[in-house]
Amino acid sequence: MNPHPLAELRCYDAKAISRYYQRRPWEAIWRTIVILWLFAGFIIGLKWDEWFNQVERNKIQRATQLRETLTHLGPTFIKVGQALSTRPDLIRKDFLEELVKLQDQLPPFDNTIAFRILESDLNSTPDELFRDLSPTPIAAASLAQVYRARLHSGEEVAVKIQRPNLVPILTLDLYLIRWAATRIGRFLPLNLGHDLTLIVDEFGTKLFEEIDYLNEGHNAEKFAHNFRNNPRVKVPEIYWRYCSKRVLVLEWINGYKLTESINLERAGIDPQSIIEVGVTSGLQQLLEHGFFHADPHPGNLFATKDNQMAYIDFGMMDQLDAWMKETLVDALVHLINKDYKDLAQAFIKLGFLAPETDITPIIPALEDVLGEILGKSVGEFNLKTVTDRFSELMYEYPFRVPAKFALIIRSVVTQEGLALSLNPNFKIVDIGYPYLARRLLQGESPQLRRRLLEVLFKGGKFQWHRLENLIQIAQTDGNFDILPTAQLGLQYLFSEEGQFLRHQLLLALTEDDRLHAEEVQRLWNLVKEDVKPERLWDAAVEAIVDLSSRRASEMAAGWFPTAAFSSFQP
Numbered sequence: 001m002n003p004h005p006l007a008e009l010r011c012y013d014a015k016a017i018s019r020y021y022q023r024r025p026w027e028a029i030w031r032t033i034v035i036l037w038l039f040a041g042f043i044i045g046l047k048w049d050e051w052f053n054q055v056e057r058n059k060i061q062r063a064t065q066l067r068e069t070l071t072h073l074g075p076t077f078i079k080v081g082q083a084l085s086t087r088p089d090l091i092r093k094d095f096l097e098e099l100v101k102l103q104d105q106l107p108p109f110d111n112t113i114a115f116r117i118l119e120s121d122l123n124s125t126p127d128e129l130f131r132d133l134s135p136t137p138i139a140a141a142s143l144a145q146v147y148r149a150r151l152h153s154g155e156e157v158a159v160k161i162q163r164p165n166l167v168p169i170l171t172l173d174l175y176l177i178r179w180a181a182t183r184i185g186r187f188l189p190l191n192l193g194h195d196l197t198l199i200v201d202e203f204g205t206k207l208f209e210e211i212d213y214l215n216e217g218h219n220a221e222k223f224a225h226n227f228r229n230n231p232r233v234k235v236p237e238i239y240w241r242y243c244s245k246r247v248l249v250l251e252w253i254n255g256y257k258l259t260e261s262i263n264l265e266r267a268g269i270d271p272q273s274i275i276e277v278g279v280t281s282g283l284q285q286l287l288e289h290g291f292f293h294a295d296p297h298p299g300n301l302f303a304t305k306d307n308q309m310a311y312i313d314f315g316m317m318d319q320l321d322a323w324m325k326e327t328l329v330d331a332l333v334h335l336i337n338k339d340y341k342d343l344a345q346a347f348i349k350l351g352f353l354a355p356e357t358d359i360t361p362i363i364p365a366l367e368d369v370l371g372e373i374l375g376k377s378v379g380e381f382n383l384k385t386v387t388d389r390f391s392e393l394m395y396e397y398p399f400r401v402p403a404k405f406a407l408i409i410r411s412v413v414t415q416e417g418l419a420l421s422l423n424p425n426f427k428i429v430d431i432g433y434p435y436l437a438r439r440l441l442q443g444e445s446p447q448l449r450r451r452l453l454e455v456l457f458k459g460g461k462f463q464w465h466r467l468e469n470l471i472q473i474a475q476t477d478g479n480f481d482i483l484p485t486a487q488l489g490l491q492y493l494f495s496e497e498g499q500f501l502r503h504q505l506l507l508a509l510t511e512d513d514r515l516h517a518e519e520v521q522r523l524w525n526l527v528k529e530d531v532k533p534e535r536l537w538d539a540a541v542e543a544i545v546d547l548s549s550r551r552a553s554e555m556a557a558g559w560f561p562t563a564a565f566s567s568f569q570p
Helices: 014-022 025-051 055-073 075-084 093-102 111-122 166-185 196-210 213-226 261-266 271-289 322-337 340-350 362-376 383-396 403-422 429-442 446-456 464-475 482-493 499-509 517-530 533-567
Strands: 130-133 144-151 156-162 247-251 291-293 301-303 309-311 317-319
Touching: 014 025, 014 166, 025 055, 025 166, 055 075, 055 093, 075 093, 075 166, 111 156, 111 247, 130 156, 166 196, 196 403, 213 247, 213 271, 213 291, 261 271, 261 403, 271 291, 271 309, 271 322, 271 403, 271 429, 291 403, 317 403, 322 340, 340 362, 362 383
Parallel strands: none
Antiparallel strands: 130 144, 144 156, 156 247, 291 317, 301 309
């Protein structure tokens, strides 16, 4: 059987895909008819229930119909259902329970075909490759199915085998979605339709990366390296000898689904602890590493008995440039400070607003939306509230969603949805704010130290209340220790880089012709329970010694090579 002409595509190419299907319009037309027909049946069923007051009676039937419709339409539409299955605040509970099944309860494809792919790609039979191999798949997802196996060397592994003929299926759906985005975009407000095609292209690019399992293996190793010092994040080992573009063999992880909080508790796993690991590791991916998991749905994440968060799928990942990470931190700092003018500038830099946009009318709109949300209580802040309010703003102001940030928003919103499924009262800022405060206070890099100064100084004046707020917020993070932070602060304060801060602190202490003893006392009251005098003294001495050693090294580096060289001159 001849392979499909598009099967040789190594990466997503919108132009090549478009050329192919434009010469074969009957394929696109037939697929469009199938999609419209299936969704029409579902929508008519919903309306029928409304008209005849049978919504409650038929809700399970309709939920099953939606899942079966998406399953019948294949991988692209299953991906949409997977994203919706993580949003209990957006989807009816009956629909949610069915859509969760799209993660790993899809119909498997024939074993004979799977083992044929295995043998074709690895040039060995299953018996030659594995001591044991499950006779049927233990999970079937949108793009692959997974078998449990044991290598001849004894390691227990998961064997992931790609579904057959994926490229022709995906390219046709992507062509139709892109065609619809191009036509529909022009009728939407500028801010909604502007990047619609780019978002489809970004999705297509990531989908093609996801079906390249060699790429996924490299992603897993990069992700593991980023979290090498975090024992709470588990990443499976890749067995490269048994991998190909369509086959991936990785370490077997014994874990529990994040949507089953009762099972977690029975296994001795603390759901709140897992939520904290998930949210913190998600923030680390975006703000520290810049390499993030763009598809953290329940089928890709597990909790282990060691209270670890295990990531098992690395097909859909993305990379942020350094300036993007820095600007994201800037935006969060401006949000905390309620500096809406600077926040609007950050939106321009990130691409949410065009460079030529007049931000004058946007600043009060941001203040109205975010000021109201932040003004109520930090604990009431959640992404659902923000996205709902921003949806209203997008009709009035030229906001748009850059293609890159569509994946980021999806990732963060999905993680919030997972946390909500474990704890309906979860608020992302309960973990996000302490993490950011700790990062700022520790100031490990010049960029973070600069941002801390931006938080603490406004209009040339030291903001005592902001420092108090940061410490209070950071203290809610169980990982925050004030002494290492104080040590870093002392090292910075006595360094050449800290000259400006030393001067500003002296001014702050005597600002407005008075000694600010009251503010200093309040700060001491915040930290005194965590600080023993002997520990504080040790930290101060260690900071000064470390700083002196570094200065001596720098001075020696400056003159020693020259002196040594001159002593050997004839």
